[in-house]
Structures are given as C-alpha cells and as structure tokens.
Amino acid sequence: MADDLCFFSKESLINRSPKKSPLVLRMLVLMFAMVCGIYICAVCLKQIGSQSVGHSFSVQVVGKPCEPADIEPSEKPYVHLPKPKTFSRDECACNPVRYFAILSTQRSGSGWFETLLNSHMNISSNGEIFSVKVRRSNISMIVETLDKIYNLDWLTSASKNECTAAVGLKWMLNQGLMQHHEEILEYFKTKGVSAIFLFRRNLLRRMVSILANSYDQNAKPLNGTHKSHVHSPHEAEILARYKPTINTTLLLPNLQQVDDLVTKSLQYFKSSRHIILYYEDIIKNRTKLVEVQEFLKVPQRDLQSRQVKIHKGPLSSQIANWEDVKKTLTGTQYENFLQEDYKL
Template sequence: MLVLMFVMVCGVYICSVCLKQIGGHPTVRLLSYPMAERACDVADIEPSEKPYVHFPKPESFNREECACNPVRYFAILSTQRSGSGWFETLLNSHMNISSNGEIFSVKVRRSNISTIVETLDKIYNLDWFTSASKNECTAAVGLKWMLNQGLMQHHEEIVEYFNAKGVSAIFLFRRNLLRRMISILANSFDQNAKLLNGTHKSHVHSTHDAKILASYKPVVNASLLIPNLRQVEDLVNKSMEYFKSTRHIILYYEDIINNRTKLVDVQNFLRVPLRDLSSRQVKIHKGSLSSQVENWGDIEKALEGTHYQSYLHEDYKL
C-alpha cells in the first residue's frame, strides 16, 4: 500500500509538471533602453537670437515633425479698449502665431506670482488650448495681458521671468486717451444695457451691430477728465519703464490703422514668415469725437490750453 501511494503521488506530480510545460508560454522580458532625443540644430540662428528661440516639449501632445521648429514667446501688454482685441485677431490670422487671449482676466490665475508663473509655463509649453492654438507648427505663442491684471503689482518677478525665459513684450497703446475713455464709458454702459438683443459684446463682426452700439453717446465727467487722463498716462509710462530691460516693441493703435506696414514690423519682430493679416472685427466708433459724446462743449473747455488739447483733433481716418 505504501509503494502504491508513493507511485500515485509521484504520478500526479509528474503530470502537473508536464501540463505546465505543454500549456505554458515562457515569458520573455524585453529590455527597454531610453531613446536618445534628437538635438535640434541651432547653427543657423544668430547668437543674439538664441535666448529667444525655444523647442517646447508639450505634455499633452507630440509636436511630431515640427519638434525642431523653433518657437518664440511673446506677451501683448496693453490697456482695455486700446485695440488689443482687434490686434490679437490680426496676429491669429497668421498660420504660425497663437495668441491665447486675455488669460489673466480670471482672478485666480493672477492671485499670486506662483499661479502667474504656473500659467505662463503652461502657455509657453504649448499645453494651453484655445481656439487660437496652432499646436504642432506654432512659431510664436503668447497671450494678451492687461496692465491691471497683476502685471504691474508683480512687475519685478515678471520681468525676471521674461528675461530668463526669453519672452518678448509687445506694447500696444492708444495715443488718443480721450477716445479710449469714451470707448470705456460706452462699453461699461452696454454691460448693463445689453443693446444687442439682451447680450453684451465688447467686439462685433457686423456693421449693423456696430451701429447699434455706437448709437449710445456717453456723458464725460469734465471735472475728472484731466486727472483720469493723467492717471492712465502715468500707468502706461510706468509699464514701459518697468519692462524696458526686456526685448520689446512699442506700437500704437492709430499708427497701425494709418500704416499697415506696422504689421510687417511685428512679424519681423516675432521672426515669422510674412503674411497678409486680416480681422473680421468691425470698428464700433467711427467719425469725429464730437459726434460720439453728449457734452462735447464741456470736454473742449476742460482740455483747452493743456497738453491733452491735441486729443480733440482728428487723429486717423478709416
């Protein structure tokens, strides 16, 4: 009996081993070696330009064949109602430029310098997706940044970031600050009145909508006119002083309207191929300033004899 039991146990063991050998598949461990990343050639780039040339490696997608296409970083620094929205649509009509809008209009993103830097890093790494994103073959990427959206409060850290990361600044302002003020008053009124079928629009794409918004003529507080103009003037001058150490270009809305070669200057500044830039936006306030406000006489008296008197005259024609 003992011999029989021993033989049975051995038989079961031998059968189990045979079944494993017949039915099992040997596991082959493949050794993986990290692929050496191809270094992008920068031999054709001028030494002075190299700090402003980047090869982002986004986490959200692969740039594929465009991985070695250089990308330049920029930021449009401006004030509200200075033509920055129109200017940005012009840039975005270029197939290689992505300007991602007024990112820091959301207060959380500008709550402190850490959130600002985190947001900028994501934008310049091509991981920020908007309708303007060109993804793989972007040659210039940036955003629109208003002076009152954390830019002036944290200007020292932001200048340091711009210089360290090679971000170029595009200043865009209005020469005629009176026109800007009238545009702000009209836009503020429409935020509450919502003249376009109960909706508020800061920019329009049809002459019909533009005429409706232009029908409102604000009353300008003449007693506060000069202090308000001086305040904006000081803000603009301070911003240019703060960011003078960065690579930058200074543009004015009136100059772009009067001379479209200014758009060539911008494309050369961003080192992108020259293209004809276009925008679907329609200008809201046209014609003389006197036709756009209710109390033009009060404005003339307030500015007469000051260096702001030039704002009363026609500064461009459409």
C-alpha cells in the same frame, strides 16, 4: 602450501573489490553533462536578456538633438523647443517657437490686434488669460500659468499646436502685471519672452470706448447680449448710437492716471526685448504689421480681422457734452486729443 596461501590471499582480495558496472558510470557522466549544459544555457540566456534591455535603453537615450539652423547668437535666448504634455509636436518637434506677451490697457485695440495675429497660421495668442482673478492671485499662480502657455499646453481656439512658431497672450497692465513687475520681468528675461506694447495715443477716444462698453454691459442693446467687439457694420452702428457724458471734473485726473500707468510700464519693462506699437499707427499704416511679424521672426503673411470698428468720425459726434469736454482740455497737455487723429 605457501604458494597456495598466497594464491588464496590474492583471490580473496580480488573477490572483495569487484569491478563497478560501466552502465552506472555512464549514467553519472551523462547526468553531470546535463547539469553543466543546463547551467551554461541559463547563463547565456541571462546575458542575452540583459544585452537586449541595455540595447533598447540606449536607443531611447541616444537621439538626434534639435538645433535650429540660421539662428543668430543674439537670438538664441528667444528660441525654444517646447515639449507639450497634452500632445506631440511630431515632425514639428524641432521647429523653434518664440514666446511673446501683448501688454496693453482695456479698449486700446488689443482685441482687434490679437485677431490679426491669430489670422497667421503660425501664431497662437491665447487671449486675456489673467482676466480670471485666481490666475493672478500671486506670483506662483502667474508663473504656473505662463509655463503652461509657453509649453503649448494651454489649449484655446487660437492654438496652432504643432505648427506654432510664436505663442503668447494678451495681458492688461491692471491684471497683476504692474503689481509683480519685478518677478515678471525676471521671468521674461529667463524664459526669453518678448513684450509687445500696444497703447492708444488718444486717451480721450479710449475713454469714450470704455464708457460705451460699460453702458453696453448694462443695457445690452444687441438683442439682450453684451458684445465687446462686433463683426458686422449693423451691430457697430447700433452700439455707436450711444453717446456718453464725460465727467469733466475727473477728466484730467483720469487721463493723467492712464498716462502715468503707460509711462511706468514702459519704464518697468524697458530692459526686456520689446516693441512699442500704437493703435492709431496700425490703423493708418498696415506696414506696422510687417514689423510685428519681423519682430516675432515668423513668415510674412497678410493679416486679417473680422472685427468692425464701432466709433468712427470726429469725437464731437461721439460725446454728449462735447463743449464742456472741449473747454476742459483746451490749453492742457491733452488738447491735441480733441482733434481728429485718423480717418477710416
């Protein structure tokens, strides 16, 4: 009986805890494996994606630096690698560019000189930028304009873009240059800008040119148009017919004023890297243009200009009241201006 009870109890216990179905267990294991697999795949994909992004970023950052060869240590401050916003320099991105400014006075041959420079395939001189008053209204506007020019983003007919090796402008002394000379000198030194001074020795000839140009602005003898510079002998002959009458009372003070302005400009910018040129010297000796190209460190080229000189020959044939002018200047420091200082 006891055995039967024991047997009954065991049977009862066995019946109360039946075996779980193998199919259910397999399903649970399979689901667990799938969840684990999906998680692992997600983690792997995330890591691969972040590695790809990191790789592309590193390619953009790491690049071969541009280091122009054969540059003397003393010249390095004047060598630049601008990155224009308006175009790409492409294969010329590592070609060095030098900055310059032609500092001059009106009717001193600067327009003719600039056309000579622009005939060089690697020089871009962008004209009389600061003739527009708003650009020279304050030093901030001046600096903003200069930055745009020297970054090759000032686009004119003279721009050589990616091929540029020397870039600059023509700047008259009375166009904010003297007024802000301290700040501009500091800019030249900081940015490595070289100054090219261009003046006329004979200030009397310059005065004749100024008066004749002023007359042309009003009379417009060339078919009703005003031309500061001409490209044909016929046009030059028409403009040269006008002979100005010079106010002899103001002649000496005017000459002295211009003389002082030139002297002061040389004094203000003497600590900049510069070269001093005179119109008459370039007319008589074209090797002066070789010196300019050496100064700008550009390949030597034969520079040409289409401009034709207007006033030729002795001053006695160009001034209406020549005898009065001669009498006024005789015995003064400007007497030598009466002489014929060059021939064409």
